[in-house]
Amino acid sequence: MDLTLKVWRQDGPQDAGRFETYSAESISEDMSFLEMLDVVNERLVEEGTEPIAFDSDCREGICGTCGLMIDGQAHGPQRATATCQLHMRSYRDGDEITIEPWRAAAFPIMKDLVVDRSPFDRIVEAGGFITAPTGSAPDANLIPVPKEDSDLAFEAAACIGCGACVAACPNGAAQLFTAAKLAHLNLLPQGQPERYQRTEAMVDEMESYFGSCTNHGECQAACPKDISIDFIALLNRDYGKAKFSGRRKRAD
Amino acid sequence: MQLDAKIPAGPIADKWDSHRFDVKLVNPANKRKFSVIVVGTGLAGASAAATLGELGYRVKAFTFHDSPRRAHSIAAQGGINAAKNYHNDGDSVFRLFYDTVKGGDYRSREANVYRLAQVSGEIIDQATAQGVPFAREYGGLLDNRSFGGAQVSRTFYARGQTGQQLLLGAYQAMARQVHEGSVDLHTKSEMLDLVTEGGRAVGIVTRDLGTGEISSHSAHAVVLATGGYSNAFFLSTNAKACNVSAIWRAHRKGALFANPCYTQIHPTCIPQSDDFQSKLTLMSESLRNDGRIWVPVEADDERPPNEIAEDERDYYLERRYPAFGNLVPRDVASRAAKGMIDAGLGIGPRRNGVYLDFATAIGRLGRDAIEAKYGNLFEMYANITGEDPYAVPMRIYPAPHYTMGGLWVDYNLMTTVPGLYAIGEANFSDHGANRLGASALMQGLADGYFVLPNTISDYLAPLLGVQPPPTDHPAFTQAVADVTGRVDGLLAVKGTRTVDWFHRQLGKILWDYCGMARNRAGLEKAISEIRALREEFQTDVRVLGGGETLNLSLERAGRVADFFELGELMCRDALYREESAGGHFREEHQTDEGEALRDDDRFAHVAAWGWNGPDRDPSLTVEQLQFEHVKLAQRSYK
Numbered sequence: 001m002d003l004t005l006k007v008w009r010q011d012g013p014q015d016a017g018r019f020e021t022y023s024a025e026s027i028s029e030d031m032s033f034l035e036m037l038d039v040v041n042e043r044l045v046e047e048g049t050e051p052i053a054f055d056s057d058c059r060e061g062i063c064g065t066c067g068l069m070i071d072g073q074a075h076g077p078q079r080a081t082a083t084c085q086l087h088m089r090s091y092r093d094g095d096e097i098t099i100e101p102w103r104a105a106a107f108p109i110m111k112d113l114v115v116d117r118s119p120f121d122r123i124v125e126a127g128g129f130i131t132a133p134t135g136s137a138p139d140a141n142l143i144p145v146p147k148e149d150s151d152l153a154f155e156a157a158a159c160i161g162c163g164a165c166v167a168a169c170p171n172g173a174a175q176l177f178t179a180a181k182l183a184h185l186n187l188l189p190q191g192q193p194e195r196y197q198r199t200e201a202m203v204d205e206m207e208s209y210f211g212s213c214t215n216h217g218e219c220q221a222a223c224p225k226d227i228s229i230d231f232i233a234l235l236n237r238d239y240g241k242a243k244f245s246g247r248r249k250r251a252d
Numbered sequence: 253m254q255l256d257a258k259i260p261a262g263p264i265a266d267k268w269d270s271h272r273f274d275v276k277l278v279n280p281a282n283k284r285k286f287s288v289i290v291v292g293t294g295l296a297g298a299s300a301a302a303t304l305g306e307l308g309y310r311v312k313a314f315t316f317h318d319s320p321r322r323a324h325s326i327a328a329q330g331g332i333n334a335a336k337n338y339h340n341d342g343d344s345v346f347r348l349f350y351d352t353v354k355g356g357d358y359r360s361r362e363a364n365v366y367r368l369a370q371v372s373g374e375i376i377d378q379a380t381a382q383g384v385p386f387a388r389e390y391g392g393l394l395d396n397r398s399f400g401g402a403q404v405s406r407t408f409y410a411r412g413q414t415g416q417q418l419l420l421g422a423y424q425a426m427a428r429q430v431h432e433g434s435v436d437l438h439t440k441s442e443m444l445d446l447v448t449e450g451g452r453a454v455g456i457v458t459r460d461l462g463t464g465e466i467s468s469h470s471a472h473a474v475v476l477a478t479g480g481y482s483n484a485f486f487l488s489t490n491a492k493a494c495n496v497s498a499i500w501r502a503h504r505k506g507a508l509f510a511n512p513c514y515t516q517i518h519p520t521c522i523p524q525s526d527d528f529q530s531k532l533t534l535m536s537e538s539l540r541n542d543g544r545i546w547v548p549v550e551a552d553d554e555r556p557p558n559e560i561a562e563d564e565r566d567y568y569l570e571r572r573y574p575a576f577g578n579l580v581p582r583d584v585a586s587r588a589a590k591g592m593i594d595a596g597l598g599i600g601p602r603r604n605g606v607y608l609d610f611a612t613a614i615g616r617l618g619r620d621a622i623e624a625k626y627g628n629l630f631e632m633y634a635n636i637t638g639e640d641p642y643a644v645p646m647r648i649y650p651a652p653h654y655t656m657g658g659l660w661v662d663y664n665l666m667t668t669v670p671g672l673y674a675i676g677e678a679n680f681s682d683h684g685a686n687r688l689g690a691s692a693l694m695q696g697l698a699d700g701y702f703v704l705p706n707t708i709s710d711y712l713a714p715l716l717g718v719q720p721p722p723t724d725h726p727a728f729t730q731a732v733a734d735v736t737g738r739v740d741g742l743l744a745v746k747g748t749r750t751v752d753w754f755h756r757q758l759g760k761i762l763w764d765y766c767g768m769a770r771n772r773a774g775l776e777k778a779i780s781e782i783r784a785l786r787e788e789f790q791t792d793v794r795v796l797g798g799g800e801t802l803n804l805s806l807e808r809a810g811r812v813a814d815f816f817e818l819g820e821l822m823c824r825d826a827l828y829r830e831e832s833a834g835g836h837f838r839e840e841h842q843t844d845e846g847e848a849l850r851d852d853d854r855f856a857h858v859a860a861w862g863w864n865g866p867d868r869d870p871s872l873t874v875e876q877l878q879f880e881h882v883k884l885a886q887r888s889y890k
């Protein structure tokens with residue numbers, strides 16, 4: 001199939017940026033979306049044009065490196081699918097496709113379609129862990145964990161940190177990302193001792209970079225791992241408790 | 253050069269204990285006087301950086317990724333082995349040790365493997381304490397599955413995302429140390445050279461991938477945890493950015509490279525569908541617990557698989573290896589698949605696959621049970637191929653996946669350059685000529701959590717009070733000049749062909765002549781073709797854009813340049829090793845039944861290669877392997 005691409009090009013963080021139009025010819029439906037861009041890039045280089053910069057790595061939908069706004073949808077039209085797992089059989093000959101980077105105040109554009117998502121790491125550093133220095137762990141079967149709890153924690157832990165939730169949110173909020181990490185750790189017995197301290201630290205850090213959540217639900221719709229916004233309710237509940245007990249402590 | 257593996261004396265079960273007693277220690281208050289650079293923050297690097305930080309060392313960690321969570325370890329699917337014997341099915345430290353040495357076709361170092369088995373249980377404890385959501389049974393205890401090359405269930409897993417969950421655990425442990433200030437994390441920083449002074453490793457030179465800035469970092473010791481080199485083949489199951497440059501640069505600075513020809517071709521990957529394919533996707537080995545591999549009995553059978561009757565199918569692994577069946581080790585399964593395809597029995601549009609069929613398991617356990625175990629893998633398969641694996645068998649074919657070779661290290665995981673360590677897939681240590689499934693995660697985490705943090709003090713302790721050279725020392729300025737020269741050189745070629753074009757050509761040469769089967773004539777041809785291609789690359793590669801911004805082509809060009817040199821060494825090593833062992837199959841050396849035939853009299857050793865310059869032959873040093881606990885035997889999985 002032959003396609004027309006409108007692609008966001010931006011030379012660097014300071015550049016204003018613009019759309020450029022390219023044609024993508026003889027694309028097979030078995031190609032992935034990123035392989036289609038690889039083909040376009042090969043041709044651009046042959047013509048002497050700098051290739052389109054875009055991020056990707058595992059190309060199996062698990063590393064969270066890739067992420068494009070495709071026709072205004074984070075990761076494109078297919079539900080619960082990261083950009084790298086989107087295949088060209090979703091398109092028809094003659095289609096025009098608009099490709100942009102994630103757009104969010106907290107994710108500055110570095111070049112073309114590549115953005116800086118480092119605020120996610122700052123949120124994790126603030127408290128997204130269970131303190132368990134190497135060597136101090138008890139036998140793994142000492143604390144049985146009900147299968148349902150562990151499965152639910154797993155579903156939250158499946159977040160790949162791609163940033164689609166932020167890009168899809170009209171407010172550029174990172175609630176789903178933060179809530180997923182909190183739910184993963186706060187649902188497990190191992191995560192209880194630091195539960196409220198963790199919640200407060202991560203949410204406060206999040207708020208220093210990202211917008212606020214006003215329950216649009218776009219994040220869940222864009223999530224390539226189908227992470228549920230129900231986890232945001234858990235975040236809100238734990239954050240409320242954390243603030244309450246924090247106030248009590250200060251009052252004592 | 254003489255290689256001293258520093259294997260502790262005494263009975264094998266006591267070696268690690270007595271070694272920990274014998275190593276020099278750095279007292280807690282002095283630890284912060286030592287700085288350690290960790291390059292790579294995958295499972296091995298993140299676990300090492302976290303643990304060294306917890307101990308009190310000043311750690312500087314580097315990754316070229318934008319976040320440590322993106323390391324290739326994230327993609328590991330199936331599981332991690334540990335000799336917990338939670339299932340009371342006869343597992344033990346000795347059995348895990350034995351299976352690993354045998355699985356590696358008797359080409360690994362016994363003492364290292366025994367230690368690996370000894371610490372395996374602690375890894376599961378550690379990960380569980382961090383909140384890694386391993387699969388559990390209804391009673392709330394941990395579940396296990398089986399992997400190839402073993403007859404016990406010792407593989408712990410988190411659905412098909414075990415690597416992701418273990419990496420997040422290690423990353424979060426490291427994030428805690430970043431927060432505490434003991435780990436200084438540099439993302440989007442690619443190490444482009446190792447700096448040595450007076451024969452010791454004292455630092456690295458990096459390029460900031462966002463701004464192009466070249467900078468120097470000095471430390472008392474340098475740890476490389478930079479992963480494997482399967483991407484030399486271009487098409488592999490590894491993430492696109494995986495590369496050999498960090499260890500290759502170290503090799504050029506004096507670190508010996510061991511067994512480069514030991515590469516693992518994984519039997520169950522989705523076959524290539526077109527010529528623009530950018531990578532091959534693994535379907536986890538765990539699928540072989542329930543999937544049955546077959547091809548039609550007749551060549552060129554055009555019928556859809558479900559119309560081919562039972563007696564017209566050849567379940568060739570079950571037929572040839574009744575004891576292990578579909579769960580034979582990877583090298584055996586891959587070669588068997590190649591044999592079928594070479595015999596014209598391949599299936600699929602390109603005749604480049606064999607079937608992996610779940611119909612029997614779905615019939616026995618129900619679709620839901622299969623979905624619960626492998627849901628995400630089935631989904632990934634459906635996404636990529638457009639076929640529904642619940643209804644029709646998967647098509648699979650072998651692909652480059654893992655590299656057992658790597659920098660030579662001693663029992664302390666130190667390379668031949670004092671002060672330089674290699675951990676995880678970057679070293680050669682524990683898997684011999686073939687790695688068993690679910691053992692890479694185990695080894696990476698063993699190295700990072702439990703081994704290196706206990707051995708590094710032996711090197712550091714005598715350096716108390718000694719400062720590493722400052723970054724304006726000539727050793728650093730020279731390395732910076734070299735790196736800058738290389739970067740500028742790549743930009744200056746202004747040739748006609750893209751980096752990927754060269755990489756694909758190199759990959760094809762390696763796959764054809766240094767892939768699943770190798771022979772003398774082919775390897776000699778490969779060496780001369782690689783040399784010619786390398787020369788062409790130097791005069792005809794086209795890297796557009798500048799060095800002072802994000803420039804993905806430039807990054808790739810530097811990596812491909814190193815792959816050329818490595819590729820040649822892989823072929824040389826394969827040529828030298830006139831035997832078949834594990835993943836290294838020399839057609840001249842096989843049994844009547846086509847199985848790998850080792851030559852223990854001549855080759856029961858590690859081949860460690862030294863760099864002498866791009867156009868000079870490498871020098872060879874061998875480490876003789878001693879087998880005192882596992883009897884050398886022809887591997888049999890029948």
Ligand SMILES: Cc1cc2nc3c(=O)[nH]c(=O)nc-3n(C[C@H](O)[C@H](O)[C@H](O)COP(=O)(O)OP(=O)(O)OC[C@H]3O[C@@H](n4cnc5c(N)ncnc54)[C@H](O)[C@@H]3O)c2cc1C
Nearest residue numbers: 292293294295296325328330331443479676677690692693
């Ligand atoms: C698809 C797939 C599935 C797998 N499944 C399993 C499994 O189920 N069980 C199992 O045991 N094993 C499995 N493996 C193997 C296992 O995942 C790897 O061997 C292991 O994760 C490697 O870990 P590592 O820490 O050594 O390296 P990696 O995870 O590759 O990390 C390398 C790190 O080094 C950094 N780096 C590299 N070069 C540089 C440089 N020059 N400068 C700065 N940073 C650098 C990278 O940024 C990264 O942080 C699988 C592998 C693949 C490909």
